[in-house]
Amino acid sequence: MNDGQKNIALVMGQFFRVVNKIRELEKRAYDFGVGELLFPSEIHTIQAIGNNSCINVSSLAREMGVTKAAASQMVSKLATRGFLQKVKSLENDKEVLLVLTARGKLAFEGHEKFHTALYEDFIKEMDGIPEAGLRMIHGILEKIEYHVDRYRE
């Protein structure tokens, strides 16, 4: 391994450390302004429904990359806790469509704010990066994504 590759390995290690820390961050429960703690997969579900109003359970499951049984369980729990409502489709008698309640929307907005705050911090810090640098980073991320996709089979 030459000198340049050593530096790359260092930055790579730093990259994975940051990835790990972000993962840690997304393991805890937070109160998104509704006076109740919401666990990652709970707010993740609320987010998916907030972004896809009237989605059905199967599509939600696909969207979130879990089985429909898992989605069904999560949805029922969030419904009894008043974050969403299950409504029957007008077109057929089997689909259950999902919409956020006012309370669910509040949590959704709180979560969005939470995320955009982090985003804004990053964007501020990265302000002033020249066009060329940004293109380089984009290219590297593209390559990393390609290899990660390959490993995912």
Added chain:
Amino acid sequence: MNDGQKNIALVMGQFFRVVNKIRELEKRAYDFGVGELLFPSEIHTIQAIGNNSCINVSSLAREMGVTKAAASQMVSKLATRGFLQKVKSLENDKEVLLVLTARGKLAFEGHEKFHTALYEDFIKEMDGIPEAGLRMIHGILEKIEYHVDRYRE
């Protein structure tokens, strides 16, 4: 938000997408060459012991960021499955030191190979990035890490 910030936001989104995909990758069980599936936290434990031979349970727990009860449970399971051995400390009568068995070492090596293969792929792709570019990426990651740390409190 100006034009440059829009581009930054795009790259940021790409960054988080890659982070998520890596997270997905590290959720599954793999066979690391021992003819048996190992779950993430199992191989993670083997990795920690492989890198810190004769570590005790409490230190392992600290190292892995879990409670010592969790570490104790994981260690017992891996011991009965023949991946590691609990040995008594020579210096005192209460510490349990952990060492990998041949089978454990095999899994450890398999996992290392798996990871360095991904690493090597990345390094190859990033070969030829000028010194300055690498420094820039390093700086950005540093800033991101700073903000992530802040959010972790």
Added chain:
DNA sequence: CATTTTTGTTAAGTAAGTTTACCATATCAC
């Protein structure tokens, strides 16, 4: 020596899934 700290374990509970099995509704094939 008495107290406190450290180390490790077990038991019970929780979060977020999975697999399996099942039922109801839709859609196709013919």
Added chain:
DNA sequence: GTGATATGGTAAACTTACTTAACAAAAATG
């Protein structure tokens, strides 16, 4: 139209990977 198949949803039981709480043994501290 009817029988087979596909789609949508749910419940039950199980699993992974933790947590908290309670505890016992050993070591360190005063």
